[in-house]
Amino acid sequence: MTRGAAILAAIAAVVATATAALGDEPTFDPRVMSKLLREVDRRGTPNAYFQQCPTDVWRKLVPRSNVVLPEMNYDRCERDALACARLCFDGHNPEACFETARVIQDNGGEDQQLKAEAMFAQACATGSAAGCTNRGAGMRLGRLPDSLRGNEKAANHCTYETFKLSCSEGDAWGCTMYGAALQNGEGVAKDKDAATMAFKKACEIDASFVACQYAKSYMESGH
Incomplete structure (x- = not known):
């Protein structure tokens, strides 16, 4: 796994858990x-x-x-x-x-x-x-469609296009993931300017959301 892929996988894990329900007692039976x-x-x-x-x-x-x-x-x-x-x-x-x-x-x-x-x-x-x-x-995180298993290039392109779409539809996490893909060249050629725009959009959508915090970390790291 490349460094960029490892970073995106780490963010993916956060996306998968960051919207967990708040509260002291579980209500699910x-x-x-x-x-x-x-x-x-x-x-x-x-x-x-x-x-x-x-x-x-x-x-x-x-x-x-x-x-x-x-x-x-x-x-x-x-x-x-x-x-x-x-x-x-x-x-x-x-x-x-x-x-x-x-x-x-x-x-x-x-x-x-x-x-x-x-x-x-x-x-x-x-x-x-x-x-x-x-x-x-x-x-x-590796939960791929059967058709994309063993085809990292196609899988990366799919996730890139997915985050591009969800960002365009106003999803803050989508913008953070889209920016990360652009910054690290995952599924697309590296484009730091476009990545910065995506990160900024994540914060414009919701400056208090954890997606914005990760976007800011990416912009500060520059890699």
């Missing part, structure tokens, strides 16, 4: 996990989207423009994960898809992380830019 995983398995799209580059599935399942989507957040999804998953699948609600992925990520074991990745891919397909970013981050 571990007895629900097996039912939740079966719900994901019985749907065909998550695994199908997992096997594709996120840019190829982006917004494939967006709801009709006149549909009013109920609000969803992590706490609500954690309390009733099955209802959240069904809202994702049947209502094409991007936040429900994203938060379902996070619930599996946070409460499942290592052997269940591929299910979380599949749900991030599902979130990307329903129009969650953060879902695309997190799926790209998972790819940086």
